[in-house]
Amino acid sequence: MEAVKSYRVPVEAPKDLIEEYFKVKQKVLTVVLSHVKFSEKAHLEFRNEERRRLRDELLGGWRFSKHYVDSVINSVIGLVKGWITLYNKGKARKEPRVTRKTVYVKSTLFSYRDGKLKISIEPNKRYLEADLTKYSWVPKDFEKVGGLILTEKELIITVKKNVEPKAETWASFDMNLTNMTALINGEVRRYNLKTLYHVHRVYEIKRQRIQKLSKFKPKTSEKLLEKYSHREKNRVKDFMHKLTTAIVKDLVKLGSGAILENLQGIKDRVLNSSKRNNRKLSKWNARQFQFMLEYKLKWLGLPVKHVNPKNSSRTCPLCSGYLVAYEGRLMKCSCGLIVDRDVVAVLNLQMWGAGFTPESPP
Ligand SMILES: [Zn+2]
Structure with a gap:
């Protein structure tokens, strides 16, 4: 299995290449978009000879290495195909654009x-x-x-x-909006995520303020929104880097893999909008956490498993019965087990991930 990591290093960038690449990319996008046909479903009709002709034409005034032109054409075709897929699902809003000057x-x-x-x-x-x-x-x-x-x-x-990921033991993780519970080496651990929640709140308030401004100054408010969303993302990233690095350090010592909830299975069916918003945030955090934990662990040869989390906080880990709310954060089963809501989730994830017991009650 291939483990991948990416890093940024500062360089004295060739500005002329970046500019020319950007211009060519915009040009290619216009050409490729003109080959999108909308009969029945949207699809791309861009034959190899047309592609070759475009390439030759672009290479006319091109002084940089030729492969850059190929890479422009490939990446634009990829971009347009991705857009077509979204379009056919009814999910595409605007036509794709080239906005970033990257090569x-x-x-x-x-x-x-x-x-x-x-x-x-x-x-x-x-x-x-x-x-x-x-x-x-x-x-x-x-x-x-x-x-x-x-x-x-x-x-x-x-x-x-x-790498060939191999685990001696497994740890499981369950993330909520303000805390995360983990079961590592048989020990329940809690991580406070209030700082993270606070970051989101701060930027949410800023965004609401800017939205009021947007009627009068649409350009300015759009720029501000972009700036703040960028900062919010960076602060979340920072937090997650620290959190995942610390966890990875512990898991490496134990030779432990990680069992995570499969986030694809979670559907937003909450009615009220503040709750829905919190769900979204929670999911966004969980995605980021999983993404970072996964690539860091893989790099060190430790595996990650994803488990369907359906009913993970409602299923009795002893008898697979249905847990009902008891006092506070506690849940109770008809078999007599009383257990913390968060703990039961990581327990179940760990057992299901390791392949024990039926996944959920009928
Ligand atoms: Zn039970």
Whole structure:
């Protein structure tokens, strides 16, 4: 199994390439979109010869390495196909646009040796070099470098290695809006997520304020909203990085894999909107948490399993009976078991993940 991680390193970016790439990308998008046909279902009619003709035309005034043009065409086709899929599901709003000035650098465009990356900008003439050994946060234990993304101020590198994840034992996690419960090495642990909740609240209030402004100053408010959502995301990311790094450290010592709830199974069917909002936030947090925990664990050769969480906080872990609310956070089963609501979820996830007992009561 391939484990993947990505990192950012600062570089002196070739501004001319980034600009030209951006222009070409917009041009290609216009061309490819004109080949989307809307008979019955939307689909792309863009034949190989048309593609070749476009490529030749673009290469006319192109002084940079040719592979960049191929990468533009590929990524735009991918973008449009993704949009078509959404469109056919009735989920696409606006047509796709190219807004970010990023350059995808295929593996044919760079070499990697002794910690140094050498990226071809103009064939046999101009290169961009990055010495990865200078950056302490880039791990040394990878096997190869995947694709690179060049932005106006940094290079995003993806590193890969092959792992065969194996666990001695399993830990399970259950995340709510303000706390997370874990069962690690037979021990119940709670992690306080109030800081995280607070971050969301702060930005929610800011957003509400800006929305009032949007009637009078739509441009300004749009910019502000973007800025704040960016900051909110960064703060959440920061928090999650710290949390997952700490957990991974503990799991590595135990040789423990992680059992997580499969988030695809959760449906939003809550009526009132503040509750729905909280659900969304909770799901967003859980996604981020799982994503980070998973790639960090995999990198260290520890596996992750996803379990359908349906009824995980309502099923008796002893007899598979149906738990009912008791006092406070407690739940009770007809077999006599009384157990904390959060604890029962991680217990069940752990058992189901390990393959014991039926998944839920009929
Ligand atoms: Zn029971």
